[in-house]
Amino acid sequence: xxxxxxxxxxxxxxxxxxxxxxxxxxxxxxxxxxxxxxxxxxxxxxxxxxxxxxxxxxxxxxxxxxxxxxxxxxxxxxxxxxxxxxxxxxxxxxxxxxxxxxxxxxxxxxxxxxxxxxxxxxxxxxxxxxxxxxxxxxxxxxxxxxxxxxxxxxxxxxxxxxxxxxxxxxxxxxxxxxxxxxxxxxxxxxxxx
Amino acid sequence: xxxxxxxxxxxxxxxxxxxxxxxxxxxxxxxxxxxxxxxxxxxxxxxxxxxxxxxxxxxxxxxxxxxxxxxxxxxxxxxxxxxxxxxxxxxxxxxxxxxxxxxxxxxxxxxxxxxxxxxxxxxxxxxxxxxxxxxxxxxxxxxxxxxxxxxxxxxxxxxxxxxxxxxxxxxxxxxxxxxxxxxxxxxxxxxxx
Amino acid sequence: xxxxxxxxxxxxxxxxxxxxxxxxxxxxxxxxxxxxxxxxxxxxxxxxxxxxxxxxxxxxxxxxxxxxxxxxxxxxxxxxxxxxxxxxxxxxxxxxxxxxxxxxxxxxxxxxxxxxxxxxxxxxxxxxxxxxxxxxxxxxxxxxxxxxxxxxxxxxxxxxxxxxxxxxxxxxxxxxxxxxxxxxxxxxxxxxx
Amino acid sequence: xxxxxxxxxxxxxxxxxxxxxxxxxxxxxxxxxxxxxxxxxxxxxxxxxxxxxxxxxxxxxxxxxxxxxxxxxxxxxxxxxxxxxxxxxxxxxxxxxxxxxxxxxxxxxxxxxxxxxxxxxxxxxxxxxxxxxxxxxxxxxxxxxxxxxxxxxxxxxxxxxxxxxxxxxxxxxxxxxxxxxxxxxxxxxxxxx
DNA sequence: CATGAATGAGAGTTCATTCAT
DNA sequence: AATGAATGAACTCTCATTCAT
Numbered sequence: 001x002x003x004x005x006x007x008x009x010x011x012x013x014x015x016x017x018x019x020x021x022x023x024x025x026x027x028x029x030x031x032x033x034x035x036x037x038x039x040x041x042x043x044x045x046x047x048x049x050x051x052x053x054x055x056x057x058x059x060x061x062x063x064x065x066x067x068x069x070x071x072x073x074x075x076x077x078x079x080x081x082x083x084x085x086x087x088x089x090x091x092x093x094x095x096x097x098x099x100x101x102x103x104x105x106x107x108x109x110x111x112x113x114x115x116x117x118x119x120x121x122x123x124x125x126x127x128x129x130x131x132x133x134x135x136x137x138x139x140x141x142x143x144x145x146x147x148x149x150x151x152x153x154x155x156x157x158x159x160x161x162x163x164x165x166x167x168x169x170x171x172x173x174x175x176x177x178x179x180x181x182x183x184x185x186x187x188x189x190x191x192x193x
Numbered sequence: 194x195x196x197x198x199x200x201x202x203x204x205x206x207x208x209x210x211x212x213x214x215x216x217x218x219x220x221x222x223x224x225x226x227x228x229x230x231x232x233x234x235x236x237x238x239x240x241x242x243x244x245x246x247x248x249x250x251x252x253x254x255x256x257x258x259x260x261x262x263x264x265x266x267x268x269x270x271x272x273x274x275x276x277x278x279x280x281x282x283x284x285x286x287x288x289x290x291x292x293x294x295x296x297x298x299x300x301x302x303x304x305x306x307x308x309x310x311x312x313x314x315x316x317x318x319x320x321x322x323x324x325x326x327x328x329x330x331x332x333x334x335x336x337x338x339x340x341x342x343x344x345x346x347x348x349x350x351x352x353x354x355x356x357x358x359x360x361x362x363x364x365x366x367x368x369x370x371x372x373x374x375x376x377x378x379x380x381x382x383x384x385x386x
Numbered sequence: 387x388x389x390x391x392x393x394x395x396x397x398x399x400x401x402x403x404x405x406x407x408x409x410x411x412x413x414x415x416x417x418x419x420x421x422x423x424x425x426x427x428x429x430x431x432x433x434x435x436x437x438x439x440x441x442x443x444x445x446x447x448x449x450x451x452x453x454x455x456x457x458x459x460x461x462x463x464x465x466x467x468x469x470x471x472x473x474x475x476x477x478x479x480x481x482x483x484x485x486x487x488x489x490x491x492x493x494x495x496x497x498x499x500x501x502x503x504x505x506x507x508x509x510x511x512x513x514x515x516x517x518x519x520x521x522x523x524x525x526x527x528x529x530x531x532x533x534x535x536x537x538x539x540x541x542x543x544x545x546x547x548x549x550x551x552x553x554x555x556x557x558x559x560x561x562x563x564x565x566x567x568x569x570x571x572x573x574x575x576x577x578x579x
Numbered sequence: 580x581x582x583x584x585x586x587x588x589x590x591x592x593x594x595x596x597x598x599x600x601x602x603x604x605x606x607x608x609x610x611x612x613x614x615x616x617x618x619x620x621x622x623x624x625x626x627x628x629x630x631x632x633x634x635x636x637x638x639x640x641x642x643x644x645x646x647x648x649x650x651x652x653x654x655x656x657x658x659x660x661x662x663x664x665x666x667x668x669x670x671x672x673x674x675x676x677x678x679x680x681x682x683x684x685x686x687x688x689x690x691x692x693x694x695x696x697x698x699x700x701x702x703x704x705x706x707x708x709x710x711x712x713x714x715x716x717x718x719x720x721x722x723x724x725x726x727x728x729x730x731x732x733x734x735x736x737x738x739x740x741x742x743x744x745x746x747x748x749x750x751x752x753x754x755x756x757x758x759x760x761x762x763x764x765x766x767x768x769x770x771x772x
Numbered sequence: 773c774a775t776g777a778a779t780g781a782g783a784g785t786t787c788a789t790t791c792a793t
Numbered sequence: 794a795a796t797g798a799a800t801g802a803a804c805t806c807t808c809a810t811t812c813a814t
Binding site for chain 1: 222224225306307308367368371374378382
């Protein structure tokens with residue numbers, strides 16, 4: 001369903017998808033500014049002008065990546081907001097978030113490493129808002145600063161863990177679970193106080 | 194006589210320093226690639242060529258920032274390596290690190306937000322090595338993955354906390370202490386296991 | 387309708403050629419370093435960036451001139467190498483070389499007058515090799531130094547003659563023949579010894 | 580008197596001389612435009628500004644090289660003009676010129692390889708005039724084109740021989756004599772006709 | 773006799789973008 | 794659905810040169 005193998009009006013019109021794939025890969029690796037449209041076009045063996053057939057601007061390519069890949073996160077947040085703020089719910093949120101992150105790993109790597117750019121791409125704020133929302137579902141109201149930090153730390157460690165642990169030994173899934181455990185611990189502590 | 198709008202070139206030996214200050218400020222705000230030498234020069238009211246009198250290249254400016262600002266961190270690591278790996282030591286390391294971070298806050302913001310660029314500036318590795326060293330002083334040998342994650346999470350939260358909590362209410366010093374407390378908690382747990 | 391001062395970009399597929407023409411002319415006149423891309427572009431009434439659409443670098447423009455104009459010389463050398471080393475052959479080589487030089491006169495003027503640059507353009511060696519090859523077809527093996535000098539002097543005088551005699555009276559073709567005669571004399575002497 | 584080895588007010592004021600030496604060396608190797616004052620200054624371990632104490636402009640440095648090194652050539656020409664135009668005289672001219680060239684080899688290499696620049700340094704003409712003068716002492720009046728070419732070829736081969744034979748086997752002095760012999764032959768032939 | 777600090781002009785190069793075809 | 798040709802703005806960087814000290 002993701003790669004466009006299924007239906008609508010393709011014929012082999014997978015170019016748009018391929019642009020997104022290559023763009024994500026290159027930008028995650030080199031950063032937004034360092035990645036030029038020429039590079040993307042060359043890698044795809046099309047001309048730069050072809051990119052402009054599919055996307056209005058360079059920024060548009062990146063925005064489209066988010067529009068596509070943020071949907072699960074948005075769904076998660078929407079769901080979270082409707083649950084009662086029990087510890088059980090919070091654990092479930094973390095679990096689901098961990099899985100969502102693993103799915104969209106390159107995108108998060110990109111975001112993590114290009115925060116400065118994010119701010120000017122009109123995406124940063126969107127994302128920050130989402131994080132605030134997500135944090136809101138984890139942290140109890142009227143809690144002291146330390147516990148708020150604990151929850152934020154949980155979220156942040158999940159982000160960072162994705163690629164910082166890349167050059168650590170061990171199976172990725174195992175690492176994901178370890179991170180999830182630590183995050184859950186932190187949120188649990190904050191909840192209990 | 195105030196700052197001197199009239200005469201050609203006076204303000205003596207402080208230009209190099211001023212370049213570093215402005216560069217750090219702009220790059221932290223906009224990112225490395227987005228910040229042009231023209232911008233830096235204009236802000237200082239000198240020509241681009243003047244920058245090249247003081248630094249051999251744009252990259253050089255950034256490198257010089259590190260050379261200047263990393264010294265305290267290096268000293269801390271050196272000290273940490275010579276202490277016995279007691280819990281007390283680890284707490285002290287975190288405390289000192291927290292202070293060092295607060296001192297070099299803009300630099301860390303810059304690093305955090307320009308990680309993609311860091312890799313190509315021959316600084317990234319240096320820094321990653323330092324972090325590995327520092328982590329080594331916190332995490333016990335032969336510890337299980339979860340506890341390793343806890344320590345790494347402690348360090349990372351300290352980095353991120355600096356500027357993520359910027360748009361949260363409250364006194365900066367208070368926030369720093371909250372972060373430090375959470376980090377210390379994490380390391381303490383890892384130590385006890 | 388004449389040359390088109392009005393409309394933006396028409397004149398179709400000849401731009402590449404025109405760049406080469408103008409570049410050769412300007413560089414032959416002013417030297418490689420002194421000739422800027424701005425100058426070339428202005429003369430063609432296009433932007434500098436247009437040059438980069440057709441050539442990857444400034445050096446590339448010059449290299450392309452050689453690739454185009456050296457072909458006859460290469461053909462001559464290839465042919466010469468397959469002939470028996472008789473005096474008749476050598477005379478023929480000189481005759482053909484003289485004509486080839488006359489054809490590519492501006493290029494040779496350029497080379498003669500920018501030898502220092504040639505060395506760094508990765509063309510110098512190529513050309514030197516060719517000259518060595520050509521010399522090899524003229525000079526007998528195991529000949530004494532004086533006769534080797536005679537042959538080299540023949541070749542070199544042909545090069546230099548092209549443009550040094552420019553400010554001497556007389557019909558160019560007549561001058562070419564005079565130079566050819568002297569060169570032939572020199573090679574003949576060397577052959578007889 | 581020329582080089583300042585003798586007296587007046589030196590104390591170790593050899594800097595001017597050293598600038599000339601380094602400039603000649605670098606320019607002969609890389610060409611005029613490619614050789615920057617920074618490079619010269621660095622090689623001498625002084626600042627660029629120091630060069631401006633000794634010479635008014637970059638061009639001035641080169642001009643001074645000529646003023647110093649052309650003197651023997653000028654003397655030779657002056658002497659040649661006063662001799663009777665016998666074959667013996669012409670042989671002597673060539674012999675002396677050969678020696679003069681060997682003395683000022685780097686300068687001639689520089690001139691040979693930077694002809695394009697020469698034209699703009701107001702030296703080219705000077706030198707061309709000298710060559711015309713020298714040629715005038717070798718070539719008989721009212722001679723046919725071929726013999727004029729012979730004489731010019733003799734002179735030119737002497738110039739070129741200096742450094743083209745650099746990458747040929749053999750003792751430099753031996754090579755010089757071989758070139759001289761060929762040149763003498765050419766002039767002798769022209770004289771006899 | 774020389775330096776430290778700076779300038780103005782310009783170099784080559786790259787970029788995102790456009791548009792007729 | 795895509796290309797070929799081009800642009801304008803910006804970029805990093807280098808150069809010869811100046812001048813107060």
